[in-house]
Amino acid sequence: MKGTVLGGVLEDVKVLEYCTMISGPYCTKLLADMGAEVVKIESPGTGDEARRSGPFPGDIPHQEKSGLFLYLNTNKRGITLDPGKPMGKEIFEGLVKNVDILVEDTPPGYMEQLGLGYEDLKGLNPGLIMTSISPFGRSGPNKDYKAYQLNTAHVSGQGYLLPIPSPTLERPPVKAGGNSCDCDAGLVAAVAVLSAFYWKGATGQGQFIELSKQEALMSMQRVESVTFANDGVTMTRQAQAQSRMPGGVMPCKDGYVVAVTPEEHQWKALMELVGNPEWSKEDWCKDQRGRSEHAQELNGYLIEWMKQHTKEEIFRKGQALSCPIAPINSAEDLLRSEQLNARDFFVEVEHPKAGRLTVPSSPYRFSKSPLRWERPAPLLGEHNEDVLCERLGYTREDLVKLRETGII
Numbered sequence: 144m145k146g147t148v149l150g151g152v153l154e155d156v157k158v159l160e161y162c163t164m165i166s167g168p169y170c171t172k173l174l175a176d177m178g179a180e181v182v183k184i185e186s187p188g189t190g191d192e193a194r195r196s197g198p199f200p201g202d203i204p205h206q207e208k209s210g211l212f213l214y215l216n217t218n219k220r221g222i223t224l225d226p227g228k229p230m231g232k233e234i235f236e237g238l239v240k241n242v243d244i245l246v247e248d249t250p251p252g253y254m255e256q257l258g259l260g261y262e263d264l265k266g267l268n269p270g271l272i273m274t275s276i277s278p279f280g281r282s283g284p285n286k287d288y289k290a291y292q293l294n295t296a297h298v299s300g301q302g303y304l305l306p307i308p309s310p311t312l313e314r315p316p317v318k319a320g321g322n323s324c325d326c327d328a329g330l331v332a333a334v335a336v337l338s339a340f341y342w343k344g345a346t347g348q349g350q351f352i353e354l355s356k357q358e359a360l361m362s363m364q365r366v367e368s369v370t371f372a373n374d375g376v377t378m379t380r381q382a383q384a385q386s387r388m389p390g391g392v393m394p395c396k397d398g399y400v401v402a403v404t405p406e407e408h409q410w411k412a413l414m415e416l417v418g419n420p421e422w423s424k425e426d427w428c429k430d431q432r433g434r435s436e437h438a439q440e441l442n443g444y445l446i447e448w449m450k451q452h453t454k455e456e457i458f459r460k461g462q463a464l465s466c467p468i469a470p471i472n473s474a475e476d477l478l479r480s481e482q483l484n485a486r487d488f489f490v491e492v493e494h495p496k497a498g499r500l501t502v503p504s505s506p507y508r509f510s511k512s513p514l515r516w517e518r519p520a521p522l523l524g525e526h527n528e529d530v531l532c533e534r535l536g537y538t539r540e541d542l543v544k545l546r547e548t549g550i551i
Contacts, residue, residue, distance in 0.1 A: 151178015169329030221521025280355030
């Protein structure tokens with residue numbers, strides 16, 4: 144593996160993950176990248192649902208080659224276990240005794256039904272930090288509702304603000320691209336976990352954390368979410384569009400660029416970039432209010448110029464003029480970025496089934512405790528023997544029986 148380093152700021156922290164798909168696994172991925180030892184529990188036979196989600200190499204589904212799963216679970220160990228069976232519950236309890244943190248994303252009440260709720264587990268491990276992630280939290284009338292990130296994106300109010308700009312409310316709202324909504328919830332969970340771990344270091348006490356994905360996403364747009372409560376104003380994608388200035392996302396010769404020019408000197412720099420055309424000398428183009436009222440017309444002029452130039456050309460010339468304009472990068476652009484490669488942002492991981500993979504690392508660097516990429520995402524049940532035999536004292540013969548009964 145290229146760029147392998149040892150150690151980490153969380154090197155002695157032990158984490159148990161009982162999660163599927165994105166939010167919980169992303170939370171523990173952040174901890175694993177900082178050096179924590181993460182053991183991921185998956186269902187016997189089927190594994191994490193993310194294993195059945197693409198992208199796949201060649202668009203051929205394979206439970207060991209999901210790009211989503213491989214990214215979210217690098218640096219973790221993986222076992223299979225059904226804690227719903229008596230022996231599975233016993234093994235789960237044995238694992239909990241020796242960890243600092245447990246992250247789970249089962250429906251509210253499910254762990255309690257198994258006798259594995261926080262009140263049960265803290266008796267085995269008083270210092271345990273247990274985090275439960277669910278769409279709407281563990282209380283309130285919606286606590287038992289199921290949801291995908293498309294649902295949580297819109298019930299959080301985020302979707303109502305997108306896309307920006309939107310001239311009218313007739314254009315339907317959208318969620319943020321990709322898996323950002325579920326990743327945002329996982330990021331918020333990681334912040335909460337690390338805060339609780341800091342508290343444990345100061346007091347020796349563990350605690351229970353419950354996280355609502357809906358509320359996590361609301362926390363990402365606090366200003367817009369409270370304007371009605373304080374001012375009686377409902378922020379919408381139309382309201383924001385009506386107050387916008389010319390610029391924003393615009394097509395160019397080989398892609399798109401984005402220009403943001405709220406300050407007068409920035410607008411003048413943009414006009415110099417496009418050659419100070421005649422329309423820029425009109426009276427309605429000389430102040431912010433006039434430009435706002437004619438934003439759509441001005442964007443038409445700007446786009447006409449942009450389409451005659453490449454995004455690299457626009458960016459470099461704009462940069463020289465101190466104009467805040469930048470290219471909109473594709474995945475290919477990012478992979479070839481001189482900046483990102485100079486910082487070794489992309490690292491290579493060798494996976495036994497998927498082969499050599501290039502994956503994003505982390506946006507932060509520690510001066511005393513470097514980040515690490517020790518191992519690829521685990522194969523289904525890959526570390527059953529390592530974890531169950533070496534840590535809990537089971538024999539290989541025990542593992543055979545546990546497999547035969549569907550416990551692992």
